[in-house]
Every structure is written in structure tokens, then in C-alpha cells.
Amino acid sequence: MAYSKEVIDHYENPRNVGSFGKDEKNVGTGLVGAPSCGDVMKLQIKVNEQGIIEDAKFKTFGCGSAIASSSLTTEMLKGRNIHEALDIKNTQIVETLALPPVKIHCSVLAEDAIKAAIQDYKEKNPS
Amino acid sequence: MTRPIYLDYQATTPSDPRVVEAMIPYLTGNFGNPHSRSHAYGWDAEEAVEKSRESIAHLINAHPKEIVFTSGATESNNLALKGVVDFYGQQRNHIITSVTEHKCVLDACRHLEQKGYLVTYLPVEKNGLIDLDVLKDAMTEKTLLVSIMAVNNEIGVIQPLAEIGKMCRARGILFHTDAAQAVGKIPLDVEAMNIDLMSISAHKLYGPKGIGALYVRRKPRVRIMAQINGGGQERGMRSGTLSPALCVGFAEACRIAEAEMLIESKRLLDLRNTFYARIMKTIPDVFLNGDLENRIPGNLNLSFAYVEGEGMMMGIKNLAVSSGSACTSASLEPSYVLRALGVSEALAHTSLRIGFGRFTTAEEMHIAASSIIEAVEKLRAMSPLWEMAQEGIDVNTVRWAGH
Numbered sequence: 001m002a003y004s005k006e007v008i009d010h011y012e013n014p015r016n017v018g019s020f021g022k023d024e025k026n027v028g029t030g031l032v033g034a035p036s037c038g039d040v041m042k043l044q045i046k047v048n049e050q051g052i053i054e055d056a057k058f059k060t061f062g063c064g065s066a067i068a069s070s071s072l073t074t075e076m077l078k079g080r081n082i083h084e085a086l087d088i089k090n091t092q093i094v095e096t097l098a099l100p101p102v103k104i105h106c107s108v109l110a111e112d113a114i115k116a117a118i119q120d121y122k123e124k125n126p127s
Numbered sequence: 128m129t130r131p132i133y134l135d136y137q138a139t140t141p142s143d144p145r146v147v148e149a150m151i152p153y154l155t156g157n158f159g160n161p162h163s164r165s166h167a168y169g170w171d172a173e174e175a176v177e178k179s180r181e182s183i184a185h186l187i188n189a190h191p192k193e194i195v196f197t198s199g200a201t202e203s204n205n206l207a208l209k210g211v212v213d214f215y216g217q218q219r220n221h222i223i224t225s226v227t228e229h230k231c232v233l234d235a236c237r238h239l240e241q242k243g244y245l246v247t248y249l250p251v252e253k254n255g256l257i258d259l260d261v262l263k264d265a266m267t268e269k270t271l272l273v274s275i276m277a278v279n280n281e282i283g284v285i286q287p288l289a290e291i292g293k294m295c296r297a298r299g300i301l302f303h304t305d306a307a308q309a310v311g312k313i314p315l316d317v318e319a320m321n322i323d324l325m326s327i328s329a330h331k332l333y334g335p336k337g338i339g340a341l342y343v344r345r346k347p348r349v350r351i352m353a354q355i356n357g358g359g360q361e362r363g364m365r366s367g368t369l370s371p372a373l374c375v376g377f378a379e380a381c382r383i384a385e386a387e388m389l390i391e392s393k394r395l396l397d398l399r400n401t402f403y404a405r406i407m408k409t410i411p412d413v414f415l416n417g418d419l420e421n422r423i424p425g426n427l428n429l430s431f432a433y434v435e436g437e438g439m440m441m442g443i444k445n446l447a448v449s450s451g452s453a454c455t456s457a458s459l460e461p462s463y464v465l466r467a468l469g470v471s472e473a474l475a476h477t478s479l480r481i482g483f484g485r486f487t488t489a490e491e492m493h494i495a496a497s498s499i500i501e502a503v504e505k506l507r508a509m510s511p512l513w514e515m516a517q518e519g520i521d522v523n524t525v526r527w528a529g530h
Contacts, residue, residue, distance in 0.1 A: 008441075034473075035472075061513075
């Protein structure tokens with residue numbers, strides 16, 4: 001199967017690989033997927049006092065499309081406030097990366113990771 | 128773009144240039160139908176086919192008349208299983224095979240089950256080999272056929288053929304082996320090993336694609352019911368016009384394999400051992416799947432923990448290998464062979480099959496090792512599982528939300 005050039009670009013030059021301290025109060029962490037399914041995504045957001053996502057990082061175990069989906073997601077998240085972040089839909093990821101049908105689950109996983117990270121942040125910072 | 132280094136010799140092999148050269152006259156001038164009895168075109172083609180049978184038979188210590196040409200190992204396996212059952216199924220209704228057989232054997236067995244026959248699927252040990260005691264216990268008075276592969280296509284392990292053959296012969300049970308991955312790689316002897324039926328594929332041993340054979344024992348005679356009816360070629364067991372070019376190529380491949388097996392095995396073993404040692408010395412948490420000792424020289428199957436196989440393959444685009452991970456196949460399930468060894472699904476997703484062959488050079492092997500080491504290090508740096516493992520978290524105890 002041939003990968004789109006967008007997937008290859010994100011795979012070869014992944015954006016925002018890394019980790020924040022998961023116990024920091026302004027950090028939300030989402031860990032989704034399972035090793036037995038062949039993909040695990042860890043997505044972290046760092047949120048400022050205005051509720052804006054200042055920075056985002058990821059680590060992913062998975063195929064090229066899973067890595068590209070998470071890399072793209074971190075880029076999409078940066079600069080959004082946490083409410084807007086929930087507007088990101090997996091279909092946007094599918095379109096941007098030109099994912100084939102068998103790889104749609106990678107984008108779904110990325111959407112789940114966003115939700116999980118925001119949920120974690122909100123639990124740490126009840127308003 | 129230069130093509131990747133080919134390290135997938137269990138999938139297929141390139142035809143040896145000597146094989147191609149031997150074939151060419153039969154694609155051009157000597158184009159006759161080997162079954163034409165009335166003119167020289169037919170006679171010449173027939174002679175080429177019969178001479179080919181001799182080289183193939185010689186490699187496995189069989190008689191030329193025991194070689195039935197087919198389109199390949201899938202057809203041979205189907206013919207062996209269904210052909211035996213169709214002939215003897217009234218007398219005995221039980222077949223024994225193993226869970227790590229090639230899909231075509233397993234699928235043919237499922238088909239026979241649907242027709243009402245009983246099939247026992249033997250488990251394998253952690254090293255990929257069957258337990259002979261378990262085989263013995265599975266044998267009953269109703270057992271007609273034991274079908275156990277000689278060499279596994281994913282993990283390269285060699286089953287104890289001589290022991291299986293002996294047990295079958297003592298009980299009057301027929302023994303079929305799918306030897307697609309074994310012929311030309313390891314010494315095989317249908318007499319010494321008491322093999323009654325053996326499937327062979329030409330393209331796995333540097334011959335052309337589209338041809339294979341089924342060895343069918345004559346003494347004591349094994350009968351099979353043809354699955355393809357027609358002009359009664361191949362002593363009635365497999366109708367259809369033979370391709371002399373393919374037969375000649377197949378035979379030349381067998382001749383070369385027999386002449387060079389000893390030297391080539393040693394060379395491949397050196398290549399593989401050097402590669403394996405370098406990988407194991409440089410990267411932690413790499414696991415070999417399948418037995419190391421009872422294994423064909425050219426095969427390795429390794430799990431690189433915390434790095435998913437397809438993601439890995441994207442990082443080693445200069446290498447043509449295959450992965451046991453789900454994402455590469457349509458099924459979305461990781462390799463059933465690795466699962467049968469007791470390899471966890473998580474680890475099965477991280478496996479690569481690396482196959483060295485006749486045209487692999489030492490330089491290519493070293494490039495491959497370097498590329499794999501680099502990719503594993505890069506991908507572990509972005510793997511959440513590797514990070515957790517470094518923090519001392521056992522990823523097996525985490526409660527994952529699967530999807």
C-alpha cells in the first residue's frame with residue numbers, strides 16, 4: 001500500500017514528539033488504544049490560564065498513519081482553546097492525510113486522544 | 128529510486144539466471160505440446176518434461192514417476208488432502224494437521240470438515256515444533272492422513288519429519304508434508320522419512336512461478352482422486368497441458384539447489400548469525416520467534432518490543448521484509464502462527480520476518496542491520512510503551528481501552 005505524501009512527511013518529520021510531566025496541573029494527558037490492537041497514542045496538552053492550548057506533544061506506538069495522525073493532531077491543537085479543541089473531528093484528519101479506509105481507525109484514535117487529554121485536564125482543573 | 132534490498136525470500140525468490148537460460152528454448156523454438164504424440168514438436172517437449180521429472184525426483188530421493196506437476200504448492204496441498212480423502216474417506220475419516228500450517232492446508236481442512244470429516248489441529252510448542260507425544264495421542268484407528276509442514280513459512284522452523292513419518296508408517300497412516308519452504312533448503316528424503324505425499328513449489332527455490340509438484344508414493348502405492356479432470360495427464364492425477372518451459376526451469380532450480388545446498392546453507396547461516404548477533408548486541412528487548420536450532424538457515428523472525436511492525440517497515444523503506452503485524456494484512460489480526468507459539472498479540476504486532484537468500488550479500492546484510500537498528504531507536508524514542516517500560520511500568524498490567 002502506498003502512503004500519501006502527507007503521511008510520509010509527518011512520519012519522517014514528526015512534529016512535537018515528546019512528553020510533559022503528566023502530574024503537572026496545567027497538563028492534560030490522553031492515553032488511548034491498546035498494544036494488542038497494534039496502536040497506542042499518548043497525547044498531552046499544556047493549557048494556559050486563558051484556557052488556550054499553548055503546546056502539545058505526542059508519543060505513538062503504531063503504523064505510519066497512526067504516527068502521522070497524532071503528529072498532525074498536535075499541530076491542530078496548538079493555539080486553540082480547550083472547547084474549540086473538541087471540535088476537531090477525525091474526518092478532518094482523514095482528509096488532510098488522505099488516509100485510506102483501512103486507516104480511518106488511526107484518525108478515530110487521535111480524536112479519542114484529544115477527548116481523553118481534555119477530560120484529564122478538566123478533572124485536574126475543575127472550573 | 129533504487130529498489131529496496133530484498134529480504135523476503137520466504138515469500139518468493141527470483142529465478143536464478145541459469146534457470147531462465149534453461150527455460151528460454153522452450154518458450155521459443157521448442158514450443159510443442161508435450162502431450163502431442165504425432166510429431167517431433169511433441170516428442171521433444173515430452174522428453175524435456177520427463178527429464179525434468181528426474182531432476183526434481185532426485186532432489187528428494189523419489190522416482191520420476193512419483194512426481195505430479197501442479198501449478199504450485201497451494202494446488203499440491205489441495206490435491207493431496209482432498210485427493211486422499213476422496214479416495215480413502217469411506218474407510219477412515221480423520222485427518223491430523225497443525226495450527227501453524229499454511230492457510231491453504233488449513234482452509235482445505237476446513238472444507239473437509241464441512242463435508243463431515245474430522246480434523247485435529249495440533250498445537251505447537253513455544254519453539255514452533257509439534258510435540259510428538261501429542262501427535263501420538265491424536266492418532267486413532269480412524270486416522271487416514273497426517274499433514275504436517277516441513278518448514279514453516281513465517282518462522283522457518285523444521286518439523287521432525289523422520290519421526291512423524293515413522294509413527295505414521297507404523298500405524299498405516301498416510302503422511303503428507305507441505306515442503307514448499309523446505310525443498311532445496313534442507314536435505315529431504317522421502318524414503319528415509321517415510322513421506323507418502325509431498326508438496327513442492329518452484330518459486331521458493333529460485334525456479335519460476337506457476338509450477339509446483341506433488342510427490343505421490345508408488346511403493347506402497349498411494350492413491351488420490353484427481354481434483355482437475357480432463358485429458359488424463361500426469362497419470363490421471365492432474366489433467367491439463369504441462370508447460371515444458373516451467374517444468375525445465377523447475378528442474379534446473381532443483382538441480383542447482385542439490386549441487387549447491389551444502390555450501391549455500393553454510394554461507395546463509397553465517398550471514399544470518401552475524402546479523403542476529405549484531406541486532407541482539409545493539410538493541411535490548413528483541414525476541415526471536417521459533418526455534419533457533421531447528422530452523423532453515425535463511426530465516427529470522429524477530430519481535431522488536433514497543434515498536435509496531437508496520438510503522439517499523441515504513442522506517443526501513445530500503446528493505447523489503449514482511450511483518451507479522453495486523454496492519455499489513457487485510458485481516459487486521461496479527462499473525463496466527465506467532466499467536467500459536469504463545470507470543471502475545473502486543474508482541475506479535477512488533478515482529479518482522481527477515482529472509483536471506485542466494486543473492487543476499489554480506490554488505491546488504493550489514494546495511495539491513497544498520498537500518499533496523501536506526502529505525503528501532505528512532506521509533507522507540509516516540510513510543511509511549513517504551514517510555515512506560517523505561518519508567519518501570521509493566522505494559523502488560525495496564526488496563527488498556529481497546530478499540
